[in-house]
Amino acid sequence: MDDTGILHGLRLAPPSTTSWTPPPYAVRSRFTEQEVTVGTSPLAVPGTLTLPRKRGPRPGVVLLSGGGPFDRDETSGPNKPLKDLAWGLASRGVVVLRFDKVTHAHPDVVSAPDFTMSDEYVPHAVAAVRLLHRHPAVNAEQVFLLGHSMGGKVTPRVAAAEPSVAGLVILAGDTQPMHHAAVRVARYLSTMSPGPDIEAAIAIAAEQAARVDSPELSASTPNEDLPFGFPAPFWLDMRGYDPVSAAAGLDKPMLILQGGRDYQVTVDDDFARWRRGLDHRSDVTIRIYDADDHLFFPGEGPSTPTDYEAPQHVDPAVVTDIAQWLAPNRGKLTRFLPAAGHRRS
Template sequence: MRKLHVAVMVAVCLVGVFFSARWAVESFLIPPPATAAEADAEQVRIGNAFLDALDAGRYDEAVTMCSAEVQQALDAEALKKIWEGLPSQLGARHSRSPLRGERVADTPVVTSTLVFGLAALDARIVVDADGKISGFRLVPGTMPAAAPVPLAADAAFSEVEFNVGQGERALPGTLSLPKGAGPFPAIVLVHGSGPHDRDETVGPNKPFLDLAHGLAELGIAVLRFEKRTKAHPNDFAGMDFTVDRETVDDAVAAVEQLRKDTRIDPTRVFVAGHSLGAMMGPRIAQRAPELAGLILLAPTARPLQDVVLEQVKYLANSDGTIDTEEQAQIDSVTQRAAAVPTLSAATPASETLLGLPARYWSDLNGYDPVAVAGQIPQPILIVQGGRDYQVTPDGDYARWQAAFDGSARVQLRLFPALDHLLIAGSGPSLPKDYAVAGHVDVGVIDVIAAFINKAAS
């Protein structure tokens, strides 16, 4: 299996961005915004010829189509590693869309969406005045929306649209509502990193959909909604923002809206965060003190930069060896991670870890989720998968255990067979596993329901 040096690996949910060889694919939490533009016919012809050459394995030909500057940074062998490595990281490719015209930062580009089993990539191509390719980037794209599965007529719950916020900036959502007499206890689901949809879709897997339906069957209402970086990505690109704008503010707003809904018991509203959403759970509780409790699913306990670096090292060494290019990538991430505590407001995002604003990192530097969890009064359930390589039992869960083992307020549950998506499996977990369809383990749903029923009684 190709690893870091093939150009793309996906650290799903905790770090919903793409890491890559530095000469080809940039890391974006949110890709630079693209606006629709009329496609130049000659640029489309050249772009198609370039992609056709890549698909046919004619990498020398593809390189000759590039400008001299690009050729200095990207030879045929490197291009081969990138292109042929994509399926091993993202699953088999299902489709390549026709090229469309766009403008990115005032630069005309032609873009094709490549849909793989696990994720979609937008291949952005810039053609210069001489007809040469002067830019080629692969950035996170949008997976085609799957047709919703209709609920069975005898389902114990129904689903209704429920937007978080008002007006043009509202976030589309779905409320899974048990049938029968309310008001019901309710959970707000909070995503991990990256531009997630309401189901927190990862390849064929939909953890938030599983949680919503499983808990609604047990009499608990569940609200899931599109993450702001998914619904309104242009609000963030090039902007100076923190995790509050990305995640916390909307979670707090969702809690407030649910508590005002007559179908919901305002004294029994909980937040269930996953990964980064779990990490920020204690802060959400500080901002929403009326919460009845917190469910933290795979919660990070360490500084985020340390978690990112550990993931990079784990995936680089997934076959037991680390080659020169992989070591160079590790060194680059190590350097950027080490710089996080000393970032200044003037540091451009192009020089920071994950391409996030310096202010984002500075805010997280002052936040210790374990310490804040110790300061809030709400009961907490912490759930950890034993096969999770992104938020690990030894690196993260052990810290939660050290702080709260024996606490009457905090429950800790370790499920040895589960990965980061809370799906059961065997052997070491890898990104390719996320391309295999599965479902959140029923044991997780049961323990959440029991926690809510106990906390609400």
């Protein structure tokens, strides 16, 4: 649709007839699940706590999904990447908490005139961390955050708000300003389906991005003049946030992972910034998985949106590396351990 609300194109995709199936690395007999509530009324959200059957205090991790009104599994077509991670990590002895985003459970919050990225993530992420802290199955000194995409971008802000967080796992965390990335992604997609409609969409995206960069952007700038129709306070907050600087200011270990085939968050535009800002630190592990796309699904050739329509699972090497990094006995040597499918940056 253009900025006047006129529909220029419509594609009707057939409904998916394929249901999610567990990945091979998930061993269902090794864990149980229970429903929980994260946050307080009136914006509390439902979540799922995945508990290893093995007794004793275990490391715990809170999962944060990417930008958009995702459910707790980050459902994308027939795929559920956060459920893959939850079941894979729990099979390896990690307690995992995932929850529906407030924009999924309470979609009206997006229309609030002062809605920001912090409102979308921080209150419920902090509540989830504290829920794990109180749980008897969790080692309270080993509660971590794992964020994917925008969820990875915001993890340093959550950790600043909740200092008890033991460390961060950042999967395809974007560092390029989101309004710039939107133009870049539109241009990438235009190479696959060129035409006047996509060129018009690129022009509109570029115009809206320029408004975000403008010193004249204010809280009163109309939503319809800005990317995705998000309110100006959202963009003022986003414009002033540098996730790499925020992460550098934290005295916490980090695991930063990137898919080599990702066109949404890329090695050159986003991952390079994490590397420049943090690669000198001995407590930061940085890895690229050459075959993986934005959802860490392995594949070949250029990644496209249609790739997400086929049933897939998160790369087992990613799950194994995260589980080893979260393990209680992990040490500095883990940053040099080889694993199939990735390379040290």
